[in-house]
Amino acid sequence: MKFFIDTANLDQIREAQELGVLDGVTTNPSLMAKEGITGRNNILKHYVDICEIVDGDVSAEVIATDLKAMIKEGEELADLHEQIVVKVPMIRDGVKALKYFSDKGIKTNCTLVFSPGQALLAAKAGANYVSPFLGRLDDISTDGLNLISEIRLIYDNYAFETEILAASIRHTMHVIDCAKLGADVMTGPLSAIDGLLKHPLTDIGLEKFLADYQKGN
Numbered sequence: 381m382k383f384f385i386d387t388a389n390l391d392q393i394r395e396a397q398e399l400g401v402l403d404g405v406t407t408n409p410s411l412m413a414k415e416g417i418t419g420r421n422n423i424l425k426h427y428v429d430i431c432e433i434v435d436g437d438v439s440a441e442v443i444a445t446d447l448k449a450m451i452k453e454g455e456e457l458a459d460l461h462e463q464i465v466v467k468v469p470m471i472r473d474g475v476k477a478l479k480y481f482s483d484k485g486i487k488t489n490c491t492l493v494f495s496p497g498q499a500l501l502a503a504k505a506g507a508n509y510v511s512p513f514l515g516r517l518d519d520i521s522t523d524g525l526n527l528i529s530e531i532r533l534i535y536d537n538y539a540f541e542t543e544i545l546a547a548s549i550r551h552t553m554h555v556i557d558c559a560k561l562g563a564d565v566m567t568g569p570l571s572a573i574d575g576l577l578k579h580p581l582t583d584i585g586l587e588k589f590l591a592d593y594q595k596g597n
């Protein structure tokens with residue numbers, strides 16, 4: 381399972397990278413705005429800054445919603461850095477753009493996916509990643525994890541190579557559950573990764589080991 385961090389915060393990206401388990405980064409316009417990154421040039425520079433911190437794929441989202449403009453914007457993003465993956469929304473022109481980018485060898489991440497049908501369409505169009513937003517489904521009392529398992533079943537039935545990127549992860553149990561269901565990638569906040577580390581028995585055990593060592597020295 382690949383671990384991506386879902387943020388545009390460079391300190392958090394560095395911290396996750398230093399932990400040694402980071403495989404990539406996902407961003408979106410809201411995450412950019414949260415860090416105060418505004419204006420086209422600043423946003424493009426920020427993508428490059430992120431690419432220079434991590435080794436893996438960095439999703440950069442197009443703002444355009446019509447095919448021609450999406451293609452222009454996506455090609456500009458892809459030219460920024462070899463690690464850039466163009467993030468395209470699941471809309472009609474988005475599906476066409478996924479196919480176009482796929483034919484040109486530009487990596488894509490289909491975002492804002494909330495149903496198995498949308499995920500099937502993204503795979504047919506050649507998306508490298510599909511991003512089902514499980515937390516946002518949970519927010520409206522719909523089982524987000526069920527969507528992950530439905531997509532897994534469909535993709536396995538036909539050996540689609542599109543990777544399931546479980547997005548809108550909110551906490552550590554989402555990470556564990558997505559791992560059980562066979563999501564290829566999870567993207568979430570640093571806190572969701574940090575939560576994997578913690579167990580009180582580890583802390584108690586280590587304290588005792590160190591105390592016992594001190595007794596004998």
Ligand code: G3P
Nearest residue numbers: 386408515516547548549
């Ligand atoms: O990057 C897309 C997705 O992970 C958004 O998450 O928490 O805003 O629903 P959230």
